[in-house]
Structures are given as C-alpha cells and as structure tokens.
Amino acid sequence: MSRFDEVIERRGTNAVKWDGLKTVFGREDVLPMWVADMDFKAPEVVIDAIKQSAEHGIYGYTVVPDSTREAIVDWMKDRHSWKIHKEWLLFNHGVVPSIGAAVEALTEPGDAVIVQPPVYNPFFDMIEKNGRKLVYNELVLQDGHYKMDLADLEEKIKAERAKMVVLCSPHNPGGRVWTKEELTALGSVCEKHNVFLVADEIHADLTREPHKHISIASLSERYAAFTVTLIAPSKTFNLAGLQASSLIVPDKTIRTKIQKVFAKQGQFTLNQMGIAGMEAAYRSGHEWLDEALEYIHGNVQLVKEYADKNIPSLSVMEPEGSYLVWVDCRALGLSDKELLDLFLDHGVALGNGAKYGPGGEGFMRINVACPRSTVAETMERMKKAADSLS
Ligand SMILES: Cc1ncc(COP(=O)(O)O)c(C=O)c1O
Structure with missing residues (x-):
C-alpha cells in the first residue's frame, strides 16, 4: 500500500476540483478528473513548515x-x-x-x-x-x-x-x-x-x-x-x-x-x-516527489492498458511528463459538448479538449494524480460510456 492510495475527502475544503463541480458541470455526483491538482497530501516537510509558521501566530x-x-x-x-x-x-x-x-x-x-x-x-x-x-x-x-x-x-x-x-x-x-x-x-x-x-x-x-x-x-x-x-x-x-x-x-x-x-x-x-x-x-521534497512520480507512472499505465484492452474507440496518448492524460475520443463521432455530457452522464467530469484551442476538438483530458482506485473507477465508467453508444 502506498501513501498515495489513501482516499482523502476534499469536499468542503474550498477545493475547486471538488467544490466547483456544481458550478462548472451542474452536478456533484461525478468523479472530478478535470482541474490539474493532486488528491494527495503534500509532503510532511511542507505540512510541518506551514504548521510551524501558523503556530507563530x-x-x-x-x-x-x-x-x-x-x-x-x-x-x-x-x-x-x-x-x-x-x-x-x-x-x-x-x-x-x-x-x-x-x-x-x-x-x-x-x-x-x-x-x-x-x-x-x-x-x-x-x-x-x-x-x-x-x-x-x-x-x-x-x-x-x-x-x-x-x-x-x-x-x-x-x-x-x-x-x-x-x-x-x-x-x-x-x-x-x-x-x-x-x-x-x-x-x-x-x-x-x-x-x-x-x-x-x-x-x-x-x-x-x-x-x-x-x-x-x-x-x-x-x-x-x-x-x-x-x-x-x-x-x-x-x-x-x-x-x-x-x-x-x-x-x-x-x-x-x-x-x-x-x-x-x-x-x-x-x-x-x-x-x-x-x-x-x-x-526537502525530493524523496516525496520520487515516490509520487512512480505512483503517477502506475496510474498512467493503468489508463493506457485499460483503454487499449477494453475501450478500442479511445486512443490514449501516453504522457512523457505531467500527470495529465490526453485521450483521443474522435472515433466516437460526437461533438465536444456531446462527449463531455456522455462522460458526465456516466459519472466522470473530464477536461474538455476543445477549450485548449485548435487541435483539441474531440479530445478529453484525464488528471490521474489521485488514488489508483479512483483512476480504476474512472476507467470503468468511461468504458460504460463508450459501450453505451454501441
Ligand atoms: C501549463 C500550466 N501553466 C500554468 C498553470 C497554472 O499556474 P498557476 O496556478 O501558478 O497560475 C497550469 C495549471 O494547470 C498549467 O498546466
């Protein structure tokens, strides 16, 4: 078990990724895989430094x-x-x-x-x-x-x-x-x-x-x-x-x-x-980062392998850097709004590719800096979404 496996409740903490769902997507009952932050706790050394600073008062x-x-x-x-x-x-x-x-x-x-x-x-x-x-x-x-x-x-x-x-x-x-x-x-x-x-x-x-x-x-x-x-x-x-x-x-x-x-x-x-x-x-964050990178690598592999095996209509671009995975959904033949809604209807809020400008149409972005169980659930929901079209 990795420290990054821990599912930490972020609702009600002013986290735009979670608390902004209603405003941005009109619903809260979805997994937020959009905003680029992590659902991981920061390194202990950072938490300690902030505590020390806070306690000074x-x-x-x-x-x-x-x-x-x-x-x-x-x-x-x-x-x-x-x-x-x-x-x-x-x-x-x-x-x-x-x-x-x-x-x-x-x-x-x-x-x-x-x-x-x-x-x-x-x-x-x-x-x-x-x-x-x-x-x-x-x-x-x-x-x-x-x-x-x-x-x-x-x-x-x-x-x-x-x-x-x-x-x-x-x-x-x-x-x-x-x-x-x-x-x-x-x-x-x-x-x-x-x-x-x-x-x-x-x-x-x-x-x-x-x-x-x-x-x-x-x-x-x-x-x-x-x-x-x-x-x-x-x-x-x-x-x-x-x-x-x-x-x-x-x-x-x-x-x-x-x-x-x-x-x-x-x-x-x-x-x-x-x-x-x-x-x-x-x-002092080197060690934490090395661990986080390894964990994120595992999540990227999961997305890639799951999609390649189970969702042939999606093509996953394996990132060389970042914890963002860019997915080519053009084979589904939907407009950008339809794509976003399809995944939302199956419980996943993704980054809408069209907003990244020309060339982004038909793509969706998944943020995998979260516990592996969340990534696995996301992929299952995405499969159901793609299957619902056939
Ligand atoms: C390429 C890039 N630049 C900047 C930012 C945001 O930077 P900041 O929050 O420091 O303004 C992001 C966040 O996703 C990003 O991906």
Whole structure:
C-alpha cells in the first residue's frame, strides 16, 4: 500500500476540483478528473513548515528570504542541471499572472503573441485580455505524438511581426517533454527573429523516465537572454492553493521591465504560508516527489492498458511528463459538448479538449494524480460510456 492510495475527502475544503463541480458541470455526483491538482497530501516537510509558521501566530507583511532563493537555485541545479543565480529570481502568486506580466512588460498593445495549441487555455486569456493579438502555431499530431511545426512558426512570426512566443514545456495537455533538439530549433527561430520567449515550465518536475525536462534557457546564454522561465512547486508538490511561484529572468533589462509591471499591480512579495511551503518543498521534497512520480507512472499505465484492452474507440496518448492524460475520443463521432455530457452522464467530469484551442476538438483530458482506485473507477465508467453508444 502506498501513501498515495489513501482516499482523502476534499469536499468542503474550498477545493475547486471538488467544490466547483456544481458550478462548472451542474452536478456533484461525478468523479472530478478535470482541474490539474493532486488528491494527495503534500509532503510532511511542507505540512510541518506551514504548521510551524501558523503556530507563530503573527501573519504580518513578508519578505522572501535568501534561504528560499537558495532552495530554488539548488533545486534547479539538482533536478534540472541548470545553474541559475538567485538574483535572476522574481516571485509572483501564480504562473498564469506571470505570463500576463511578461506579455505586458515585453510587448505593446496590438502586438502578436504566438502559442502552440492545443495548449493550456489561460495562455489565450493572458494574451487577449492584455490587448495583444493571439496567433496560433498549431502542433502537429504525428504517430500519436505532438511535434512542433517550426516552418509555420517562422512564417507566422514574419507575417504577424510577432514579438513573443509562449512555450508550454513540458506540454499540457499533450504531455510532451520537448527534446534538446526540438528546444534548440525553437530557440534558434526565436533568436533569429528577435522574439521573446516565455517558457511555462510548471510541469518540469513531473517527467517520466526516460524523458528528461530541459529548460530551454539553460541551452545557451543567448537563449537565456530573451527567455522568461516560469516555475512553481504547485504542480510538483500539490501546493497550488499556497500561491507561490517564481520567474527566472537572467536578463537584467527584462527583469526590470517585469518588476515595473509588478510594481504597477502593487505586487511585491508572497504570502507567509507560500514562502514556508515553497522553501520546505524545494529543500526537502525530493524523496516525496520520487515516490509520487512512480505512483503517477502506475496510474498512467493503468489508463493506457485499460483503454487499449477494453475501450478500442479511445486512443490514449501516453504522457512523457505531467500527470495529465490526453485521450483521443474522435472515433466516437460526437461533438465536444456531446462527449463531455456522455462522460458526465456516466459519472466522470473530464477536461474538455476543445477549450485548449485548435487541435483539441474531440479530445478529453484525464488528471490521474489521485488514488489508483479512483483512476480504476474512472476507467470503468468511461468504458460504460463508450459501450453505451454501441
Ligand atoms: C501549463 C500550466 N501553466 C500554468 C498553470 C497554472 O499556474 P498557476 O496556478 O501558478 O497560475 C497550469 C495549471 O494547470 C498549467 O498546466
């Protein structure tokens, strides 16, 4: 029995994944396999750090201490072989708002910003709600895996005079862990055309052997000079509710521009529990993470093997990273709304692929960061859903 097998009641704890079901799906009697957080308890070291901080009883204004910066520097070196400097770090309450801040700091209203759909949909909002033009460089589905179309990217950069590319690395929802060759090629296109790169690497710590995440900015100082890398302990250690994340910005001019946007928003520090949890996780969370990765790997295998054997109309894309499984449901021949409703009617709330932009239609996303029994039940319900059509 693994510690991750424990089914923990989350209803009534302000968990959007559970307590938001009624609002988003109109019903609560379903398994929530949508929002990307884990139904696992955070590492003990994090819980202890938060308890200690809570017991102090004074929750005044904070400063992010050097020890937190050092924990992040060490984490990046140990897990990702990237030697960053603590001065490169900025902090924000979320990765999504940091994308917005980078867009605002480094581009002008009306400028084109490119994304690679199907991709995490808040990217679209951060571009459009900041008054920039959203441009798609669609990923290509080849042999069951996504590939980048860099010829199309180059054309779009030229045609739209794009100023920025937002990269999702590893990729949500497709689970690709981009290779050194792919990242090098992307970096060289950005360099050639003088565009900024925002690398959302929130899923960086969640890769599956033999795949290894590479921070694109770590590939060369030239790439680091135009890249803003976004990381967080939120996916890695299930700390999204603590709202603590970091920006790695090697270039001083870019850093200053982003700091100006933060200053405009009155955004200067993190909350006390976020600082305590983040530092403890990065400092002492290695063992917990290794165990979690093994468990998630088992859940991914279960989904893949069960679907391959029992639900021939679904095609599971095995993720190389993240705990999200992207499922091709196009063979069922339903519209996106019909698909979502079919699974809901059989007791499962999934991530609707269409919302991830072009290329996402007909796909559903399953979050498998939950006890194995929940994953097994989900698969049985999905089988009943598919069988109900024949
Ligand atoms: C690629 C990606 N970026 C960002 C986020 C959310 O980041 P945050 O909660 O820090 O804004 C998610 C959450 O699912 C994600 O998948």
